[in-house]
Amino acid sequence: MNHHPIWPAVLGRFDWQALPFVRAWQDPSLSEIIGAGAGGIVVAGALFVVVLLTVTGRWGWLWREWLTSLDHKKIGIMYVVVALVMLARALIEANLIRLQQATAIDGPGFIEPDHFAQLFSTHGSIMIFFMAMPFLTGLINYVVPLQLGARDVSFPLLNSISLWLTGGGAGLMMISLVVGRFSTGGWSGYPPYTELAFSPDVGPDYWIWAVSLGSIGSTLTGLNIAVTIYKKRCPGLKLMRMPLFCWTSLCTSILMIFAMPPLTVATALLALDRYLGFHLFTNTLGGNMMMYANLFWMFGHPEVYIVILPAFGVYSEVVSAFSSKELYGYTSLVLATMAIAVLSFTVWVHHFFTMGQNANINAVFGIATMTIGVPTGVKIYDWIWTMFRGEVRFTTPMLFSIAFMMTFVLGGFTGIILAFPPLDYLVHNTLFLVAHFHNMLIPGTLYGMIAGYQYWFPKAFGFRLNERWGRISFVCWVVGFYAAFMPLYVLGAAGMTRRTQAVFEAAYRPWLYIAEGGAVILFVALAALFMQLYVSIRERDANRVTAGDPWDGRSLEWSVSAPPPEYNFAVIPHVHRRDAFHHDKRVYAPYAPARRYHAIEMPRSSATGPVIGIAGAAACFGLVWLMWWLAILGSLAVLAAVIARSFARDVDRKIPAAEVERTERRWLDAVSRAVPVQREEEMTPANAGLAEVHR
Numbered sequence: 001m002n003h004h005p006i007w008p009a010v011l012g013r014f015d016w017q018a019l020p021f022v023r024a025w026q027d028p029s030l031s032e033i034i035g036a037g038a039g040g041i042v043v044a045g046a047l048f049v050v051v052l053l054t055v056t057g058r059w060g061w062l063w064r065e066w067l068t069s070l071d072h073k074k075i076g077i078m079y080v081v082v083a084l085v086m087l088a089r090a091l092i093e094a095n096l097i098r099l100q101q102a103t104a105i106d107g108p109g110f111i112e113p114d115h116f117a118q119l120f121s122t123h124g125s126i127m128i129f130f131m132a133m134p135f136l137t138g139l140i141n142y143v144v145p146l147q148l149g150a151r152d153v154s155f156p157l158l159n160s161i162s163l164w165l166t167g168g169g170a171g172l173m174m175i176s177l178v179v180g181r182f183s184t185g186g187w188s189g190y191p192p193y194t195e196l197a198f199s200p201d202v203g204p205d206y207w208i209w210a211v212s213l214g215s216i217g218s219t220l221t222g223l224n225i226a227v228t229i230y231k232k233r234c235p236g237l238k239l240m241r242m243p244l245f246c247w248t249s250l251c252t253s254i255l256m257i258f259a260m261p262p263l264t265v266a267t268a269l270l271a272l273d274r275y276l277g278f279h280l281f282t283n284t285l286g287g288n289m290m291m292y293a294n295l296f297w298m299f300g301h302p303e304v305y306i307v308i309l310p311a312f313g314v315y316s317e318v319v320s321a322f323s324s325k326e327l328y329g330y331t332s333l334v335l336a337t338m339a340i341a342v343l344s345f346t347v348w349v350h351h352f353f354t355m356g357q358n359a360n361i362n363a364v365f366g367i368a369t370m371t372i373g374v375p376t377g378v379k380i381y382d383w384i385w386t387m388f389r390g391e392v393r394f395t396t397p398m399l400f401s402i403a404f405m406m407t408f409v410l411g412g413f414t415g416i417i418l419a420f421p422p423l424d425y426l427v428h429n430t431l432f433l434v435a436h437f438h439n440m441l442i443p444g445t446l447y448g449m450i451a452g453y454q455y456w457f458p459k460a461f462g463f464r465l466n467e468r469w470g471r472i473s474f475v476c477w478v479v480g481f482y483a484a485f486m487p488l489y490v491l492g493a494a495g496m497t498r499r500t501q502a503v504f505e506a507a508y509r510p511w512l513y514i515a516e517g518g519a520v521i522l523f524v525a526l527a528a529l530f531m532q533l534y535v536s537i538r539e540r541d542a543n544r545v546t547a548g549d550p551w552d553g554r555s556l557e558w559s560v561s562a563p564p565p566e567y568n569f570a571v572i573p574h575v576h577r578r579d580a581f582h583h584d585k586r587v588y589a590p591y592a593p594a595r596r597y598h599a600i601e602m603p604r605s606s607a608t609g610p611v612i613g614i615a616g617a618a619a620c621f622g623l624v625w626l627m628w629w630l631a632i633l634g635s636l637a638v639l640a641a642v643i644a645r646s647f648a649r650d651v652d653r654k655i656p657a658a659e660v661e662r663t664e665r666r667w668l669d670a671v672s673r674a675v676p677v678q679r680e681e682e683m684t685p686a687n688a689g690l691a692e693v694h695r
Contacts, residue, residue, distance in 0.1 A: 009629075010627070010629070011625070011627065012622075012625040012626035012627040012628070013202070013625055013626050014179070014180075014625050014627075018179050018180045018181075018202075019039075019178070019179065020032070020035040020036040020038070020039040020177070020178070021036050021039065021040070023035065023036070024036035029112070030110045030111075031110060031111045031112040031115045032112075032115075034096070034110075034111065034115075035115060035177075038177050039177045039178040042174050042175075042177050042178050043178060064605060066078065067610050068160075068605040068606055068607050068609070068610060069160075069605050070152075070156035070157060070159065070160055070603040070604070070605060070606060070609075071152070071156075071566055071602075072141050072142065072145050072152050072153045072156065072159060073141075073142050073460065073563070073564065075138075075141050075159050075160060075163050076137075076138045076139065076140070076141030076142030076143075076460075077138065077142065077460060078138070078163060078167075079134045079135070079137050079138030079141060079163060079166070080134070080135060080138035080139070080142075080453065082130070082134045082138075082166065082167055082170055083130070083131050083132075083134040083135035083138060083449070084135075085170075086126050086130040086131045086134070086170055086173070087127075087131045087135075087526065088526060089122075089126060089174075090122070090123050090126040090127045090131055091522060091523055091526055092523070093119045093120075093122055093123040093126075094123055094519055094522070095516075095519045095520060095522075095523055096111065096119055097116070097119050097120055097123065098484070098512070098515050098516040098518075098519040099516055099519075100116055100119075100501065101500065101501075101503060101512050101515075101516075102509075102512040102513055102515070102516040104501060104502040104503055105503045105504075105505075105506060105508065105509050105512070106503075106504060106506065107502070108502060109501070109502060111501070113501045113502075114181075114184060116501040117184035117185075117499070117501070118181060118182045118183070118184055118203065120186065120187075120499055121182055121183045121184055121185060121186050121187060121203075121207065122173065122176075122182050123187075124186060124187025124188075125173065125183075125187045125207060125210070125211065126173060127187075127441075128187060128303065128307070129169065129210070129211055129214045129215075130166070130169060130170045130173060130210075130214060132307040132441070132445050132446075132449070133166070133214065133218055133306075133307065134166055134170070135449040136252070136306075136307060136310040136311070136445070136449060137162075137166070137218070137221050139310060139314070139449065139452045139453075139456070140221075140225055140249045140252070140253075140310060141153070141159065141221075141225075142456065142460060143245060143452075143456060143557060144225060144228065144229065144245070144246055144249050145228060145232065145568065146459075146556060146557035146560070146564065146568055147242070147243045147245060147246050147555050147556055147557050148228070148229065148232055148233045148234060148237060148242070148246065148556070149233065149234025149237060149556050149569060149572060149573045149575065150228065150232035150233070150234065150568065150572075151567050151568050151569065151572075151600070151602070152232075152568075152602070152603065153224050153225070153228045153232070154224060154227040154228045154231055154232055155223075155224045155227070156603040157603070157606055157608060157609065157645070157651075158220055158223070158224050159221070159224055160606065160608070160609030160610075161217075161220060161608065161609045161612050161613070162217040162218070162220040162221045162224065163217070163609060163613070164217075164609040164610055164612060164613020164614070164616075165213045165214070165216055165217030165220070165612070165613050165616060166213070166214050166217040166218070167613050167617075168213045168613040168614065168616050168617030168620070169209075169210040169211065169212075169213035169214035169217070169617070170210075170214075171617050172206055172209060172210040172213070172617055172620060172621065172624075173206070173210050175206075175621065176203075176206045176210075179625075180201070180202040180203070180206065180624070180625070181201055181202065181203050182203045182206055182207065183199065183203035183204045183206060183207035184199065184203060185199060185203075185204055185207065186499070188296055188300070189204065189207055189208070189211075189267070189270065189296070190289075190292065190293070190296075191270060191273065191281035191282070191289055191292050192281065192282060192283075192289060194207070194270060194274075195273055195274065195281065195282065196273070196274050196277075202624050202625060204270075204274065205271075205274065205623065205624040206624055208267045208270055208271050208274070209267075209271075209620035209621075209623060209624060210620070211263065211267055212264060212267045212268070212271075212620070213616060213617065213620060215260045215261075215263045215264045215267070215299075216260075216264060218256050218260050218306075219256060219257065219260040219261060219264070221253070221256060222252075222253040222254065222255070222256025222257040222260065223253070223256075223257055224253075225249055225250070225252075225253035225256075226250060226253040226254055226257065229242075229246060229249065229250045229253070234556070234569075234572050234573050234574065234575060235572070235573075235574045235575070236574050236575040236576050236580075237575050237580075240330075240331070240334070240578075241575060241577065241578045241580070243313075243316075243317065243554075243555040244312075244313050244316035244317065244327060244330070244333055244334070244337075245310070245313035245314065245316065245317050245555075246313075247313065247333075247334050247337050248309040248310050248312050248313030248316075248337055249309075249310060249313060251305075251309055251337050251338060251340070251341040252305075252306050252309045252310050252341075254341060255302045255303075255305060255306045255309070255341055255344065256306060258302070258345070259298070259299045259302035259303060259306065259344075259345075260299060262295045262296070262298040262299045263295070263296065263299035263300075263303075265295055266292055266295035266296050266299070269281070269292070269295075270292065271623075273287075275623075280292075290352075290355065290356075293351075293352050293355065294348070297348035297349070297351040297352070298345075298348050300348065300351060301344055301345075301347050301348045301350075301351065302344040302345055302348075304344070304437075304440070304441075305340055305341065305344040307441065307444075307445045308440070308441070308444045308445050308448070309337060309340065309341070310448065310449075310452075311404075311444055311445050311447070311448020311449060311451075311452075312337065312379060312448070314401075314448045314449070314451050314452040314455070315383060315401045315404060315405075315448060315451065316333060316379075316383070317452075317455065317555070318397045318398060318400075318401045318451050318452075318455050319383045319386050319387060319398070319401055320386055320554060321455070321551045321552065321553060321554060322392060322393045322394075322395055322397065322398040322551070323386050323387045323390030323391065323392050324390055324391040324552065324679070324694040325386055325387075325389075325390040325391075326386075326554075326578075326579060327382070327386055328382050328383075328385040328386040328388075329378070329381075329382035329385065329386075330578065332378055332382060333378070333379060333382050335375070336375035336376070336378040336379050336382075337375075337379075339374075339375040340372060340375050340376065343368065343371060343372040343375070344372070346365075346368040347365055347368045347369045347372060348365075349361060349362070349365040350365050350366065350368075350369045350418070350419060350424070353365075353366075353421045353424045353425065353428065354424070354425055354428045354429075359421070362421040363421070366419045366420060366421050369415070369418075369419035370416055370419045373412055373415065373416060376412065377412075380405055380408075380409065383401070383405060384405070391679060391694065393679055393682070395454075395467065395682075395683065396451075396454045396465070396467060396470035396471055396473075396474055397451040397452075397454045397455040398451075399471065399474045400447045400448075400450055400451040400454070400474060400477075401447075401451055403443065403447060403474070403477075403478050404443045404444065404447045404448065404451075407439065407442075407443035407447075407478075407481065407482075408439075408440065408443045408444055410439060411436060411439030411440045411443065411444070412440075414432075414435070414436045414439060414489070415436060415440065418432075418433065418436060427492050427493065429497055429498055430491075430492035430493075430495060430496060430497055430498060431488040431489075431491045431492035431496050431497070431498055432488070432489055432491075432492025432493055433492065433498065434485075434488050434492070434498050435485045435486070435488035435489045435492060436489075438481075438484075438485045438488075439485060442481055442485075443481070446477075447477070450473075450477070450529070454470055455551070456557075458545045458550050458562055458689070459548065459557060459558070459562050459563065459564070460562075460563055461540075461562075461563055462540075462544060462545060462546055462561075462562045462563045463536065463540040463541075463543045463544050463545060464536070464543040464545055464550060464683070464687070465532055465533070465536045466532050466535045466536045466539065466543075467683045469528055469529075469531050469532030469535055469536075470532050472528045472532075473525050473526075473528035473529045473532060474525075476521050476522070476524045476525030476528055477522065477525040479518075479521055480518045480519070480520075480521030480522035480523075480524070480525055481518065481522065482518065483514055483515070483517055483518025483521060484515050484517075484518025484519050484521070484522055485515070485518065487511035487512070487514045487515045487518075488511075488515060490511055491508055491511050491512070491515075494507070494508070496508055542685045543685060543687075544688060544689070545562050545687060545688060545689030546561060546562055546667070546670045546674075546688065546689050547561070547562070547667075547670055547671045547674040547688055547689030547690040548560055548561045548562040548564075548667075548671075548689050549689055549690055549691055550562075550682060550687050550689045550690075550691055551682065551691060552582070552585075552691035552692065552693060552694055553581065553582070553691075554579040554581060554582035555579065555580075555581060555582075556573055556575070556580065556581050558581055559573065559581045559584075559590060560667075561667040561670070562689055565660075565663050565664075566602055566655070567600045567602055567655060567660070570594060570597055570600075570660050570661075570663075570664045571594045571597075582693075585693045586693055591668055591671050591672075593664065593665065593668055594664070597657045597658075597660045597661040597664065598657050598660070599654045599655060599656055599657045599660070600654070600655045600660055601652050601653070601654050601655075602652065602653060602654075602655060603651060603652055603653075604650070604651055604652060604653050606645070606648075606651070608641050608642075608644075608645045611637065611638075611641040612638050612641050612642070615634045615635075615637035615638045615641065616634065616638055617634075618630055618633070618634035618637075619631045619632075619633075619634025619635045619637075619638065620634070621634075622634055670688075670689075671690060673688075674688040674689060674690035675688065675690065676690050676691065676692040676693070677690065677691060677692060678692050679691075679692070679694075
């Protein structure tokens with residue numbers, strides 16, 4: 001194909017060997033067949049969606065109501081959908097990694113080394129950049145404006161652009177399954193291995209541009225959320241009256257603003273090395289590989305707290321609501337959150353204790369690493385005291401919160417071990433480290449995101465999730481986690497290195513079998529989560545909570561209907577204390593109609609976000625394959641979309657006062673018909689969204 005001079009100009013470095021189906025046809029090994037099967041699933045899934053939308057005539061509805069929407073709630077839901085799709089892929093890859101190691105004891109296993117390296121690279125990259133980040137961003141997007149008593153975020157269009165840039169990066173990750181191969185350099189992309197001399201294939205380029213799109217989207221999100229919290233709080237909602245989830249979201253957004261740019265710079269410099277031969281990270285040619293390590297981990301360790309602080313906010317909301325108590329130690333929780341955010345920028349060097357800096361530097365960063373455990377411990381104690389003598393209900397979100405506290409403390413102990421440079425030398429680059437960071441990120445982040453999903457789902461969609469399937473999923477997540485990762489502590493202490501494709505120590509066999517069994521249980525947990533969603537949708541009419549307050553909530557998001565109207569609040573609330581809505585339920589009549597309703601101005605839908613995201617992803621795909629025409633066209637399309645939007649003037653629309661009043665009175669009528677339910681009935685069809693107020 002490439003013999004004719006026109007093909008390199010059009011297709012760049014693409015050839016038929018880039019397609020996994022062709023590779024599997026020519027070399028029908030199990031490893032290649034698995035790769036082709038993964039690509040086939042992506043293609044089949046895309047075709048299924050296209051056919052389904054075409055047959056049901058839903059293209060116009062999807063475009064108008066969702067893809068171009070600037071409603072922060074819909075954008076938040078789309079973020080979570082992206083996260084769940086990517087979680088499914090990354091969990092399948094984790095199972096393949098563990099299965100390969102369990103079967104490759106004194107043998108080759110069934111996955112070739114290069115394919116195995118791609119698996120652990122995509123697994124880590126997806127879990128951090130395209131599962132955790134979209135999930136937490138989705139929850140923040142949906143909940144924070146409601147908790148602030150605001151109608152929207154400060155920059156609705158920027159919100160859409162952030163979503164589509166993240167979606168473009170996730171799209172590149174999925175396309176890499178179908179066209180080409182992914183990086184084998186791990187989720188951190190360390191040079192010199194990702195330099196052109198060692199990895200001339202397209203894999204590192206896929207990683208560079210996917211991560212760059214995601215990091216730019218996250219930076220913009222951080223700016224948007226920070227400004228929203230600073231400027232959009234309703235009257236009376238002082239900073240020290242905000243719900244804890246708003247505080248953790250604020251600190252997370254500040255971390256995004258300052259931590260994501262070093263990652264963008266690192267990937268840009270690596271791109272200069274690969275595309276223009278700059279050799280910024282090549283020691284023998286005037287560069288310095290440690291410059292990359294410093295840039296990456298200046299992002300990388302704050303990133304740990306970017307993904308975990310929102311989960312801490314979720315736990316604060318869940319523990320308070322399902323203990324029927326005001327959150328204990330509110331001020332100390334706020335101070336602990338801020339302390340964690342500040343300290344997160346002081347510990348990045350502990351990621352390369354073994355790379356040659358002197359003992360004094362290692363000692364300073366080791367002490368800083370241990371110090372960060374103090375404010376985290378404060379949070380654990382405050383949550384325990386909140387539950388103490390409370391009316392604790394063991395709902396699915398509460399179960400995830402309790403499991404987090406127990407498991408996270410264990411992970412914290414192992415973090416203290418790794419904070420000692422001499423001990424870190426012993427277990428560096430072993431499975432002990434893998435066990436530690438999964439011990440922090442799965443209970444810390446994933447449990448928190450699932451708890452938030454379970455907790456706020458009735459608010460977003462107007463019906464409760466099935467509790468039985470939620471508990472089944474919870475049990476599988478917890479059992480699977482312990483089975484999958486506790487053996488890795490033993491293996492790591494015994495010396496088994498991470499990223500190992502084949503194993504030559506027979507004593508590792510039983511522990512690897514247990515870990516693989518745990519990985520399977522974790523996949524069952526995700527399947528149960530999807531089954532819960534399916535069953536809940538099927539039974540939605542029996543579990544409606546239109547009144548909007550199924551858990552006796554304390555903050556403002558529970559003061560409106562479920563789901564909320566586009567404008568959130570018909571009348572902007574005024575608050576005078578913390579947990580204002582809960583106080584009003586006990587003292588006043590929080591559901592009284594307004595004396596007068598006014599027209600409300602909301603932003604119109606805009607195609608700018610989708611155009612920028614799709615064109616940006618197309619430009620990056622062109623850069624990956626050296627299709628310069630596509631890279632130029634995509635870049636010009638992004639520029640044209642920005643310029644065209646700058647000329648738009650009719651960017652807002654008014655919702656008439658009569659429509660606002662009609663919507664509100666319909667909801668208030670539903671509230672008046674709802675019967676307050678007691679705690680023991682809140683998971684039954686008797687709960688119409690009006691919980692009995694705990695006094």
